[in-house]
Amino acid sequence: MSACAVLRRIEKVSQRAADFLDQPGRLTRSVVDNLLGEIETVIGGVRNLPLSKKNKRAILRHLQEAKIILRNGRLNLSAIQRLLAVVQILQLAGYKIQIKKLPCPPGKVTVFPSNRFSTICSICS
Numbered sequence: 001m002s003a004c005a006v007l008r009r010i011e012k013v014s015q016r017a018a019d020f021l022d023q024p025g026r027l028t029r030s031v032v033d034n035l036l037g038e039i040e041t042v043i044g045g046v047r048n049l050p051l052s053k054k055n056k057r058a059i060l061r062h063l064q065e066a067k068i069i070l071r072n073g074r075l076n077l078s079a080i081q082r083l084l085a086v087v088q089i090l091q092l093a094g095y096k097i098q099i100k101k102l103p104c105p106p107g108k109v110t111v112f113p114s115n116r117f118s119t120i121c122s123i124c125s
Helices: 003-018 029-047 053-071 079-098
Strands: 109-112 115-121
Antiparallel strands (some): 109 115
16 A cells, blocks of 8 residues: 555545544444444555654554544543544544655656655655
């Protein structure tokens, strides 16, 4: 999965989680399980990104925290607080990926004349 695909997936999961903010009562166990599965897909995509070990571990740790918060309703947090925390964590993970300016094979690629090996997807930039 490319950086663009991971960012789009994070955006999709964030939007799905944010859709429940107006009616947190609709957040059922099956919906939580679906969101957890989507976050797991994001985790798999992050593992394949060409990031340094330190950056990758930090992003993966944040995504695991989002899963724990979403899964565990016994943290004395309301459903809205849990959803807001998950959305913020996903946004942070997306930001950390976006600022890395990773090469992206499927997107429109800009080749910099000063460094012909440095390619940045126009979607990510």
